[in-house]
Amino acid sequence: MAARDKTDQTRQKIIQATDDLLYHKGFNLMSFSDIAEASDVPRGNIYYYFKTKDEVLTAVIQYRISQMKNMLDEWNKTIPGPLERLKRYTRIPLNEMHDVIQYGCPIGTLNSELGKVQRELQIESKQPLTIFKRWIKKQFNELIPNADAESLTTHFLVRTQGLAMIAYIYKDEKIIQNEVKALNQWLDQLAS
Amino acid sequence: MAARDKTDQTRQKIIQATDDLLYHKGFNLMSFSDIAEASDVPRGNIYYYFKTKDEVLTAVIQYRISQMKNMLDEWNKTIPGPLERLKRYTRIPLNEMHDVIQYGCPIGTLNSELGKVQRELQIESKQPLTIFKRWIKKQFNELIPNADAESLTTHFLVRTQGLAMIAYIYKDEKIIQNEVKALNQWLDQLAS
DNA sequence: GTCTATATGAAGATAGAC
DNA sequence: GTCTATCTTCATATAGAC
Numbered sequence: 001m002a003a004r005d006k007t008d009q010t011r012q013k014i015i016q017a018t019d020d021l022l023y024h025k026g027f028n029l030m031s032f033s034d035i036a037e038a039s040d041v042p043r044g045n046i047y048y049y050f051k052t053k054d055e056v057l058t059a060v061i062q063y064r065i066s067q068m069k070n071m072l073d074e075w076n077k078t079i080p081g082p083l084e085r086l087k088r089y090t091r092i093p094l095n096e097m098h099d100v101i102q103y104g105c106p107i108g109t110l111n112s113e114l115g116k117v118q119r120e121l122q123i124e125s126k127q128p129l130t131i132f133k134r135w136i137k138k139q140f141n142e143l144i145p146n147a148d149a150e151s152l153t154t155h156f157l158v159r160t161q162g163l164a165m166i167a168y169i170y171k172d173e174k175i176i177q178n179e180v181k182a183l184n185q186w187l188d189q190l191a192s
Numbered sequence: 193m194a195a196r197d198k199t200d201q202t203r204q205k206i207i208q209a210t211d212d213l214l215y216h217k218g219f220n221l222m223s224f225s226d227i228a229e230a231s232d233v234p235r236g237n238i239y240y241y242f243k244t245k246d247e248v249l250t251a252v253i254q255y256r257i258s259q260m261k262n263m264l265d266e267w268n269k270t271i272p273g274p275l276e277r278l279k280r281y282t283r284i285p286l287n288e289m290h291d292v293i294q295y296g297c298p299i300g301t302l303n304s305e306l307g308k309v310q311r312e313l314q315i316e317s318k319q320p321l322t323i324f325k326r327w328i329k330k331q332f333n334e335l336i337p338n339a340d341a342e343s344l345t346t347h348f349l350v351r352t353q354g355l356a357m358i359a360y361i362y363k364d365e366k367i368i369q370n371e372v373k374a375l376n377q378w379l380d381q382l383a384s
Numbered sequence: 385g386t387c388t389a390t391a392t393g394a395a396g397a398t399a400g401a402c
Numbered sequence: 403g404t405c406t407a408t409c410t411t412c413a414t415a416t417a418g419a420c
Contacts, residue, residue, distance in 0.1 A: 162354020
C-alpha cells in the first residue's frame with residue numbers, strides 16, 4: 001500500500017535524523033523541535049509517529065541494533081579468522097576518528113548520560129554494547145579455545161571504551177592511534 | 193567578620209550539596225530547585241550566591257580541585273615510592289565501588305555529558321583530570337626514568353576510565369575488581 | 385496523514401519588599 | 403542577607419481543523 005509506504009518512509013526519516021541528533025547533542029538536550037528540524041518533518045507531526053521522546057529513543061536503538069547486526073554479519077562472511085575480526089573492530093575508532101574526538105563513543109556517551117537518573121532507558125541503550133560483547137566473546141573463544149573469554153572480552157571493552165573516552169575529553173587523535181596500536185599488539189600476543 | 197563567615201558558610205553548603213547532586217543527576221538534569229532542596233537554602237536565595245548555573249558548576253569544580261590537591265599532597269607525604277602511589281590511585285574505584293557502579297566516574301561522566309554541546313564547561317570540567325594526569329606522569333617519570341611517561345600515563349588513564357565506564361554500564365563490581373588487579377600487575381611488570 | 389494552535393508545566397533568571 | 407512573586411523561555415504533549 002502506498003499510504004503504508006509513506007508512513008514507513010517518514011518514520012524512517014525521523015529515526016535516521018534522530019540517530020545523528022542523539023549522538024551530537026545527547027538525549028536530554030535533544031528536543032522535539034530539534035528532531036522536527038533535522039528530519040524535516042513538521043514538529044506537531046512527529047507525535048503522529050511517536051507519542052513520547054522515549055519512544056523515539058527506543059526506535060533509534062532498534063535501528064542501531066539492526067545496522068550493527070548487518071555489519072557483524074558482513075564481517076563474519078568476509079573476514080576469515082577471529083584475530084582479524086577483532087582487529088577490524090578496533091579499526092572503528094580510527095575510521096570514525098573525527099566523530100569520536102568531537103562526540104565520543106555513541107554507545108558509551110549515551111549509556112553514561114542515561115545511567116544516572118534514567119535507568120530504564122539506559123538498560124535499553126546498553127543492548128547494542130551487549131550485541132558487540134557477545135560477538136567479541138565468540139571471537140576470543142575461537143582464538144584461544146581454553147581461555148577465559150569473558151575476562152578477555154571485558155578487558156577488550158574496557159580498553160576500547162577507555163580510549164574513546166580519553167581521546168574525546170582531550171580532543172587528541174594521537175591517543176586513538178597509539179592506544180589502538182597497543183591493543184592490536186595485545187591481540188597479537190594473545191594469538192601467538 | 194561574622195557576616196562574612198555566614199556568607200562563606202552558606203556558599204560552602206551550596207557547593208557541597210551541589211557536588212553530590214551533580215554526580216548523582218548530571219549537570220543538565222540538575223535544577224536550581226534541586227540545589228535549593230539539597231543544600232537547604234531557599235531557592236530564590238541561591239541566586240544571591242551564584243548568578244547562573246554555570247557559576248555553580250565552576251565553584252564545584254574549584255572545590256573538587258582543592259580536595260584533590262589535598263589528597264595528592266597527603267599521598268606524596270605518606271606513600272614513599274611511585275609504584276605504591278600509582279597503586280593507591282587504582283584503589284579509588286575499589287573504595288568507591290558502590291558509587292562507581294551507580295553513577296560512574298564523577299570526572300568521566302561529567303566530561304562526557306558536557307563535551308557534546310557545552311564545550312566551554314567541558315574545558316573547565318577536565319581540569320581535575322588534568323591535575324591527576326600531571327601527578328600520574330610524575331610518578332611514571334620517577335618509576336622508569338627513561339620511559340615515555342606521557343604514553344604510559346595515557347594508557348593508565350584509558351584503563352581506569354574504561355573500567356569505571358564498563359562497570360557502570362553493566363553494574364558489575366567484579367569488573368572493577370578484575371580490571372584493577374590486571375592494572376596493578378601491569379604496573380608491577382613495568383617496575384621490575 | 386498533515387499542520388496549527390494551544391494547554392501545561394518546569395526551567396533559568398530577575399525585581400523588589402523586608 | 404533573605405524570601406516571595408514574577409518574568410520569560412522553552413520543553414513535552416494534546417486537540418482538533420483540514
